[in-house]
Amino acid sequence: MPDRSFLAWPFFEDRHRAFAGELEAWCAKNLPVDHHDVDAACRTLVQKLGRDGWLAPTAIDLANPQALDVRTLCIARETLARHDGLADFAFAMQGLGTGALSLFGTPEQQQWLASTRAGKAISAFALSEPRSGSDVAAMDMTATRDGNDYLLSGEKTWISNGGIADLYVVFARTGEAPGAKGISAFLVPADTKGLVIAERLEVMAPHPLARLAFESARVPGSAMIGKPGEGFRIAMSVLDVFRSTVGAAALGFAWRALEESVRRARERSLFGAPMAELQMVQGHIADMALDVDAAALLVYRAAWTKDSGAARVTREAAMAKIFATDTAQAVIDRAVQLHGGDGVRRGHIVESLYREIRALRIYEGASDVQKVVIARQVLGS
Ligand SMILES: Cc1cc2nc3c(=O)[nH]c(=O)nc-3n(C[C@H](O)[C@H](O)[C@H](O)COP(=O)(O)OP(=O)(O)OC[C@H]3O[C@@H](n4cnc5c(N)ncnc54)[C@H](O)[C@@H]3O)c2cc1C
Numbered sequence: 587m588p589d590r591s592f593l594a595w596p597f598f599e600d601r602h603r604a605f606a607g608e609l610e611a612w613c614a615k616n617l618p619v620d621h622h623d624v625d626a627a628c629r630t631l632v633q634k635l636g637r638d639g640w641l642a643p644t645a646i647d648l649a650n651p652q653a654l655d656v657r658t659l660c661i662a663r664e665t666l667a668r669h670d671g672l673a674d675f676a677f678a679m680q681g682l683g684t685g686a687l688s689l690f691g692t693p694e695q696q697q698w699l700a701s702t703r704a705g706k707a708i709s710a711f712a713l714s715e716p717r718s719g720s721d722v723a724a725m726d727m728t729a730t731r732d733g734n735d736y737l738l739s740g741e742k743t744w745i746s747n748g749g750i751a752d753l754y755v756v757f758a759r760t761g762e763a764p765g766a767k768g769i770s771a772f773l774v775p776a777d778t779k780g781l782v783i784a785e786r787l788e789v790m791a792p793h794p795l796a797r798l799a800f801e802s803a804r805v806p807g808s809a810m811i812g813k814p815g816e817g818f819r820i821a822m823s824v825l826d827v828f829r830s831t832v833g834a835a836a837l838g839f840a841w842r843a844l845e846e847s848v849r850r851a852r853e854r855s856l857f858g859a860p861m862a863e864l865q866m867v868q869g870h871i872a873d874m875a876l877d878v879d880a881a882a883l884l885v886y887r888a889a890w891t892k893d894s895g896a897a898r899v900t901r902e903a904a905m906a907k908i909f910a911t912d913t914a915q916a917v918i919d920r921a922v923q924l925h926g927g928d929g930v931r932r933g934h935i936v937e938s939l940y941r942e943i944r945a946l947r948i949y950e951g952a953s954d955v956q957k958v959v960i961a962r963q964v965l966g967s
Contacts, residue, residue, distance in 0.1 A: 636705015667838025683709025748796025833910030
C-alpha cells in the first residue's frame, strides 16, 4: 500500500481523502493499460475514466457550476501517474484542453464540457508553434476577420491529443496590439475544414502528439473565447490552474520510483544481506523520501492556495512545478541506479518512469522559465 499519510495534512478536506481512496481502488483494478497503440489506449482511457466519473473534476459542471478544485486535480494526477503515465495524460488533457471553456467560455461553448467530462469527446490545447514555445507572445498564427467569421492560418506544434482530439482550443494573432495583447482564443472542432494534421510526432514517452496546419480554416465569430486580444491572458489563467498539476504528476512518478526502490532494497540480497542494510542504499532512499515529501508540500500548497481563492498563484505554481519535476527526475535516476541492469531494461517500470518524467520539465513552461517567473516575483516584492 503506498504512503498516503500526506492526506492527513491540513491542505485537504474529507472529500479529498474519500476521492483519493476511491480512485486508488479504481486504478488498482483498471491500470496499467497496454500502451502498444497509444491512440487506441488514450481513447479507451478517456472513455473508461469518463464512464466511471473520474473526469468530472476536469471541467465545470453546467448544472452546478463551481470553481475547478485544484487539490482534486492534483490528487487525481498524482494517483493516476503512480499507476500509469498514459492514464494521467488522458486525464490531464481533458482539463487543459477545456480549461479556457471552463474559465471564459460562453454557455453555448460550454456545451462541450458535458461530453469531455463524460469521456465522450477528447480535447486539446493548441498554443505552441514551431517558432514560439516559451516565447508565446511571438506567435505567428493569425486569425483574420472575414465577414462574421475568422480565417485561421498558420501552424501549431507539440499538440498533445493532436490527431485524436474532437475539439481544439487554439490561440492566434488577431492584431489588436503587438505581442501578447494581440492574441485571441478560439474553439475549433476537429472537423473544421482547413484544419489538417500535418505530422504525427514521436517522443521518448509516446502519447498522441501532432503538428497541426491551419489552411484558412473558417470558424464563426462565436468561436472566439473571451474578448479580442484576451488570448494571452486566457492561456496564462489556464496554465495558472493546471501548472501545479504537472508537479502533481511528477510527484506520482517519483512516489512510484521510491516504492519500487524500497521493494527492491528489501527483496534483493547483496553481499549476504538485504540491500536495504547497505548504508549508501539507505542514503539514496532517504534522499528520495526527502525530495518526494518536499515536492508534495510545494504542490499541495500551490493547489490549496488556488482553492482558497487566490486570484493568481503564479509564484506558488512555478515553485511547485519546477521543484516537483526536477526532483522527480533525480528520484527516478536514483531508482534506476538502485535497480542495476534491470533499471535500464526496456519495459521495466523504472525505465519507463525515466522516460515519462523528462518532458514534464519542458512543457507548460520549462524549468528555466519557472526560475525567471519566481525571480521576478521575489525581486518585484
Ligand atoms: C511532450 C510534449 C507535449 C506538449 N504538449 C503541448 C500541448 O498540448 N500544447 C501546446 O501548446 N504545447 C505543448 N508542448 C510544447 C511545450 O509547451 C514547449 O515545448 C515548451 O513551451 C518549450 O518551447 P520550445 O520547445 O519551443 O522550446 P524553446 O522555447 O526554444 O526553449 C528551449 C529551452 O530554452 C530555455 N529557455 C526558454 N526560455 C528561457 C528563458 N526565458 N530563460 C532561460 N532559459 C529559457 C529552456 O531551457 C527551454 O527548455 C508540448 C511539448 C512536449 C515536449
